[in-house]
Amino acid sequence: MRRAIIEGIGGWLPPRVVTNDELAARLDTSDEWIRTRTGIRARHVVSDGMLTSQLAVQAGAKALKSAGTDDVDMVVLATTTPDRPCPATAPEVARQLGLTGRPAFDVMAVCTGFLYALATASGLVAAGTADRVLVVGAEAFSTIVDPGDRSAAAVFGDGAGALLLRAGDDGEPGAVGPVTLGSDGALTDLITVRAGGVEERTRPRPMDDADRYFAMRGREVFGHAVTRMTQAALTAVDQAGWRPEDVDRLVGHQANLRILHAVADQLDLPHDRLVIHLDQVGNTAAASIPLALWHANATGRLRPGDRVALTAFGGGATWGATTLTWPALTTV
Template sequence: MTAAVVEGIGGWLPPRVVTNDELAARLDTSDEWIRTRTGIGARHVVSDGMTTSDLAVRAGANALKSAGTDSADMVILATTTPDRPCPATAPEVAHQLGLAGCPAFDVAAVCTGFLYALAAASGLIGTGAAGRVLVIGAEAFSTLVHPEDRSSAAVFGDGAGALLLRAGDEEEPGALGPVVLGSDGALSDLITVRAGGTEERTGVRPMEAQDRWFSMRGREVFGHAVTRMTQAALSAVDQAGWRPAEVDRLVGHQANLRILHAVAEQLDLPHDRLVVHLDQVGNTAAASIPLALDHAHATGRLRPGDRVALTAFGGGATWGATTLTWPSPAAV
């Protein structure tokens, strides 16, 4: 069976860094409070005039460069912060990357978006509809967060990460395993921005000023995230023919260090098998998994032959997981 195989990887972060101390200077918080509750030390945020497509183009270009190519048959962009409500942002990204005529579309599954995008790419490659797909997760999530909301401002950051996938053999290193996905719309209010859609425009419910901004019921999200990320990872690992103990690196959605620790413990994995990047970049939503992979690859945390499990939970509610064996440096 034709499989989707990792051929290139890239990431990009906006230059502006907001430290915990900077937040503490204007909000009722402290570096210790943020680190203790989230594990986050800093986050990157977009500057005025910088859009999600700007982030996506830079990460996508880096992934193409990593693979030594300037071509792709398709672009899939996972984002919660498109440049505009209409049209999708992916065609603009493809255009700026010089991929003239390339089909391109957005995927909106919040923090699980990159895994949903990987599933779409894997299916398109598997059916022969595309031979090479550029999958990007890009977010300017700070634009959704009220600047005086201590809990959200401390957590979220901006950035983009990308994988270039090519058609290959399911047994070769870098091949994606089965992708496990799920959702539960009954939990749609757990993580949300209520205003801006048809609920507001058609008067389904009155909107207040705070409905323009991101909101999250953190305690409930924590429990659902641990449960769903664990279940999805176990299912993906089982379908790959592995035992949980054989996972060398667990790359979870970088939302909160306590969530990552809890998922690792549910899988009976030591914490040192976790890939952790949120301490430097915060929660970058759909960009978090590819950014964590790019950072781990660049710093040697991912070694050729490592069995890697990816898992995420996000708004919707959505969740997902997949596996792969990390390829050699020459292959990415």
């Protein structure tokens, strides 16, 4: 059976680092308050003039170099923070990578975006539509967060991660397993930026300034995230023919350490099987899973042959999960 195989990996973070202490100096918060509630110690943020496309290009270029090829048929970009509302950002990413003429498009499912993009790319490879697809998750989330909102400003960061997929055979290391996805539009207002779309433009009265920033009902999100990430992971593991205890590494969306611990507990997995990267970068939304994979591969946290489960929950509401056996990848 023709399958999508991971053959390259890349990640990139903006140079500017914002520590908890820096946030505490201007907001009603502290390093202890942030760490105990989120597990985050620092986050990277874009500088003036830096675009999501630039983050994506840096990560994508590293994924191509990791695989040792620039022969790519398609680019799929997962992002909640495109350079512009129109057109999509992916064609610009493709152009900067020297891939002008290849099909390129954006996918938006907020923090589940990378898994939606991975499912799309894997399906296109399996169908024979493309032999190689670059899948990127890139976010400049700090640009849509109210800088005076201590809870949001403490949580989110910016960055990009990428995987290069090639056509291969079922059973190869790095083969992307079946991806389970879901959504519930009744939870639209759980995680949202109200302004900037048709809803704002067709309203008889202007929206409030607060509607231009990211808003989240945190307590409700926590419960839905744990439930949906756990259920999706169980489905993906079952589809792979595994049991939960067979999972060597669980890579969840890096939203909050307590959410990741709760999902591991629901799966009866020890916490040392979790891949954790949010302490250094915060919640990078659609970029969080590929960035966590990139960092874990570079540090030896992921080893060839590890059975890996990926799971996420995001705005929409959306959720998803998949599995794979980790391949040998070069980190650059």
